[in-house]
Amino acid sequence: xxxxxxxxxxxxxxxFSAASSTYDSVAVLQRDIGKALLSTFTxxxxxxxxxxxxxxxxxxxxxWLNSVxxxxxxxxxxxxxxxxxxxxxxxxxIPQQKLHYICADTERLPLAAKTVDxxxxxxAFQWCRNPELLFADIKRIIKPGGQLLFxxxxxxxxxELKAAWATVDDYCHVNEFYTELQLYHYLTxxxxxxxxxxxxLYVPTYGSVVELMRELKLIGAHNVAAGSNKHLTSNTQLxxxxxxxxxxxxxxxxxxTFSAILISAKV
Numbered sequence: 001x002x003x004x005x006x007x008x009x010x011x012x013x014x015x016f017s018a019a020s021s022t023y024d025s026v027a028v029l030q031r032d033i034g035k036a037l038l039s040t041f042t043x044x045x046x047x048x049x050x051x052x053x054x055x056x057x058x059x060x061x062x063x064w065l066n067s068v069x070x071x072x073x074x075x076x077x078x079x080x081x082x083x084x085x086x087x088x089x090x091x092x093x094i095p096q097q098k099l100h101y102i103c104a105d106t107e108r109l110p111l112a113a114k115t116v117d118x119x120x121x122x123x124a125f126q127w128c129r130n131p132e133l134l135f136a137d138i139k140r141i142i143k144p145g146g147q148l149l150f151x152x153x154x155x156x157x158x159x160e161l162k163a164a165w166a167t168v169d170d171y172c173h174v175n176e177f178y179t180e181l182q183l184y185h186y187l188t189x190x191x192x193x194x195x196x197x198x199x200x201l202y203v204p205t206y207g208s209v210v211e212l213m214r215e216l217k218l219i220g221a222h223n224v225a226a227g228s229n230k231h232l233t234s235n236t237q238l239x240x241x242x243x244x245x246x247x248x249x250x251x252x253x254x255x256x257t258f259s260a261i262l263i264s265a266k267v
Contacts (some may be wrong), residue, residue: 009105012127013081016056019220020084023057026218029202033260034060034122037151038067040198041264047117048074051141053081053106053150054124058089064120065099073098077116081105082220107134118142121150123260126177135190141243142267148192153177154199154259161212161256164245168237180261188236192265200260205253209245212256 038060050068052061055078065076078093079102086101093099104110106121107128119138128134138148158174165173178186180197187195206212226241248255 009081009129012142016080016082016220017084019218020057020082022218023085023088023220026060026215027056027059029204029258030056030123030219031059032202033151033200033258033262034063036200036260037122037149037262038063041149041196043118043149044145046072047146048072048075049115049117049143050075051077051079051116051119053079053119053121054127055089056122058092060122061089061099062093062118064098065093070162074099075169077102079104079106079109083267084107105135107137107258109137109141113140114143115139116143119146119150121152123151125150125152128174131178131183131186132189135186135192137218139190139192139267141189144267146267148187148265148267151260152183152263154261155179156201156257156259159257160245160248160254161209164209164241166232167244168241177259178261182260183263185260187263187265192267194264194266196264198262200262202258202260203255204258205255207253209242209254212254 005023030130047068050064050073052064055061058078061076061078065073068076075098077100078086078089080089081104083103084101090101106124107130119142125131125134135148142148153175155177157177162174165171180199184195184197206215244256
């Protein structure tokens with residue numbers, strides 16, 4: 001991720017908070033990637049304490065609760081930076097003593113060292129500003145022999161939209177993402193081992209660019225870059241971008257590429 005691309009955490013929190021009531025209605029891709037993460041890697045069946053980082057409305061938290069051996073489960077912690085997201089998760093998930101909620105920044109974990117067996121996260125780490133500190137802090141809270149599993153978007157994500165905007169101006173209209181190699185180096189630098197990386201491409205189609213951009217807004221994933229274009233995009237610029245994107249149209253649909261990087265790493 002370019003050093004010039006700095007995420008604004010306040011805007012990000014506001015964005016996901018505003019999207020909490022609409023997220024589930026459009027987050028089909030997010031659910032598919034979460035299921036892929038769950039099915040791709042094996043988790044220690046004796047793990048007792050789990051942490052869902054960036055849990056959103058609790059979809060993957062629920063999937064993990066259903067898949068974990070209940071006789072071993074001591075605690076399932078759902079953590080998110082946006083309180084309205086956690087409130088949606090509370091509505092969705094059946095109340096139980098083993099389930100706990102924490103509203104906090106993923107990059108400032110309020111947990112003691114060596115207290116969690118398995119940390120998992122679905123499409124949250126691309127919103128983190130300092131991956132070195134992020135992975136170091138996650139390693140801090142994982143017990144020896146524990147595991148980190150996460151998904152994040154790769155650099156090919158929204159490549160069509162990025163290219164279309166590039167015909168209009170030089171501003172950053174689309175979030176930038178890490179490469180597999182960068183993530184591998186961040187993880188090894190933090191002391192993780194037995195790193196497994198898998199990449200899956202998803203290419204949903206849309207009737208229009210506006211439909212795609214509306215969906216990104218409804219899940220809270222539109223551009224949250226600090227220092228990006230602070231000037232209003234004119235209608236002329238928007239129409240130019242739409243025309244540039246339209247070269248990808250096939251069967252009256254527009255593709256949008258999403259590259260999902262799935263990773264397992266152990267302590």
